[in-house]
Amino acid sequence: MLQGTSSLLLFLWAKVASSTWYEGSGYAAAERQTNEVYVEETPHVSLPEYRVAQWCHRLNIQHGEATCYSPRGGNYRSSMGARCELACHRGYRLIGRRSVHCLLNRRWSGMTYCRQIRCHTLQALYHGSYQCSNGVKLDSQCSYTCQPGYHLEGDRRRVCLEDGHWSGSDPICVDIDPPKLRCPDSRERIAEPDKLTTTVYWDRPRATDSADGVIKHVMLRGPEPGSEFPEGEHVIRYTAYDQAHNRATCKFVVRVQVIRCPVLKPPEHGYLTCTSAGNNYGATCEYHCDGGYEQQGTPLRVCQSNRQWSGSQPACTPMRINVDVNSVAGLMDQFYEKRRLLIISAPDPSDRYYKMQNAMLQQDTCGLDLRHITIIELVGLPPHEVGRIHEQRLSDDVIEGLRQFLHVTRSRFNMVFIDKDGVDRDRYIQPVAPEELFSFVDTYLLTSQEELQREQNRDTCN
Template sequence: PQWCYPLNMHHGEATCYSPRGGSYRSSLGTRCEFSCDRGYRLIGQRSVQCLLSRRWTGTAYCRQIRCYTLPTVMHGSYQCSAGMQLDSHCDYACLPGYHLEGDRSRMCMEDGRWSGSEPVCVDIEPPKMQCPESRERIAEPGKLTATIYWDPPRAKDSADGIIKRVTLRGPEPGSEFPEGEHVIRYTVYDQTYNRASCKFIVRVQVRRCPVLKPPQHGSLSCTSAGNNYGATCEYECDGGYERQGAPSRVCLSSRHWSGSQPTCVAMQINVDVNSAGSLLDQFYEKRRLLIISAPDPSNRYYKMQNAMLQQAACGLDLRHITIIELVGLPPHEVGRVREHKLAASIIEELRQFLLVTRSHFNMVLVDKEGVDRERYIEPVTPDELFTYVDTYLLSSQESARRELNRDMCE
């Protein structure tokens, strides 16, 4: 007979042992042991006994084994084969640009815990960037530099698209670059300080013409570097020489000079003039004049001065000094400039204009502006004369050239 109520275990089994025999499952004194199917956990008494009071000594039931819900993964996700149930496999994956660190898969175990540990998605990929293209420019006319612009590189993080910082090694866009090759480097950092770098080349080319040489008996002054595109070179002739040809030349983009090379030819002195003023005008801003006067060619001061000046012809020419001689008394008076003889009327006008007497030896030094600068009543050595000219009469340009050619006469 049934003494206690029959035991029923959902998702499990009750194994009973009765003193009356195996066919009795709920008679007085029967002992039953409980077990659960796989995937279920026993809750309550593991074994019970049917008492005289017609009740069992306890109860039990089988509860399905479930693992806790897995937390969400930042920058990733997971997918489970059977939810949170036993033996369910959950596979993890990260968003593009992120790398999974930890267990890729976890399984729900019989103790209700997940195997392994929670993985994380980390950003370890560098940003993607596109650098500006290398570029080459021609230096601007008259300059040795070029102003070069470019757009900063386009960069995007492979994970979240966010760029934290951009650094530049090299000049900023819009800077002036000198001649040569320049490397520009950019580095970008994402939020986790992964970095990507790129570089490009900036080349500046200076177009140059052949180096010009100054003409004989002349000089050359150029702008900028002297032979770069846009440079202008101006020609000047030494005192006593006149330029024939264009006063200046320009270096063209074709690497050729405009025009042709001018020449410096010896100044032509015209003595067939109507007045002393016309004669002196020919020397204005070109030559200095040393007027030597003596009452007679045999005058010892005159002979002494002539001998010294003949030995210093190079120094006189270097300092742009032309000698005018007025020697003798009328009607045998002689005036000459180099090999050119002067008319008697011109000699007279010169004497009156410069206050040069016939009665004794005397000299007058006239500068390039026609100003009477120094007078002598006795012969002077070339060194004394040259020292005075170098100290007081030379322009800054002449001084520079004088320094350059200081040993020429030696």
């Protein structure tokens, strides 16, 4: 009776147990046998030993293998009580139990399958990319590269490992290349005529960035294009920065040369007035003679591009006063803009004022000449009256003309001071010290050029 009851229970248990096959489980079932094994607790009842070689369906794990053994021998690897060790091929991970055994209900004690090992999809690389040998599968090698102008920092290669993680860490692409900046070629220029400078132009350099092509700013250190450059060597620098603050610099040189002629010397008893620096290309020098001297030769000379002066140097010769004139105007015109005149009149050569004045002036002939003063003497009474300039005698008509033109009396000592423009500047009825006369000239009558000469020749008369 007990044996019959056990058989009935076993039959009903088998009917209740479902033999549904789930696609994708990993098992290859034969003849409607399920590839799923549900863990069931075996009833604590005594069951007979069934010597059935294929009590449970044969295990066939896709991408894996089962190693089974049974106490009954090699032919009973799927019999009730058989035990199987499960393992997956390389590149696959075991999901479920590593060991199952065949139960009384003809099912295995667990469900197991092999899942392919996959790593996560790698993040996109900013300013770069990667290529993988086998996608995200095991042993797939992914190599990283950066866009032109960027450099890779970090792991260049990553491998999908058996634990489903990539080796290493995410690299980054950084812009460490400086921009490309090319300055103009250095240049040499000649100073412009009659100038010590020249205007220099150039095209501003263009900066390019090998990465994103964006240049933040370009800085100039030095004069702007189109500036006036003086003589010498001038270094022009440009600096460019990209968005990553990488810097590039370049420089070029502007050399300005001034063509010069030999330095001219002023003529004896004369001086020079020159434009610009006085001896540079294009400069013009004009010769002038001191009062009482006349110029002989070309008054202007120009510094030429061959470094030579045009013309030849003139000379300053003593002024020739023509006393053989018929009028006062003819005499006075010879001194216009050249000499100042001091007309001394006395009734007699023995006049004490006249003798005193002559004595003082004879001691300062250098000061008189330095200030371009010529003395005209009118001494005596007709018919013995004498008029002279140095040793040259004036005619009676010119003497009379001077007295009338300047209102000079014969009756007493008197003096008239005339400037270079023929203007009556001062009169004296008593002798005057040369220092007083010179002070008046230096204070009120000197031209700028005369003042310069006086400074240069300050010690000449000492």
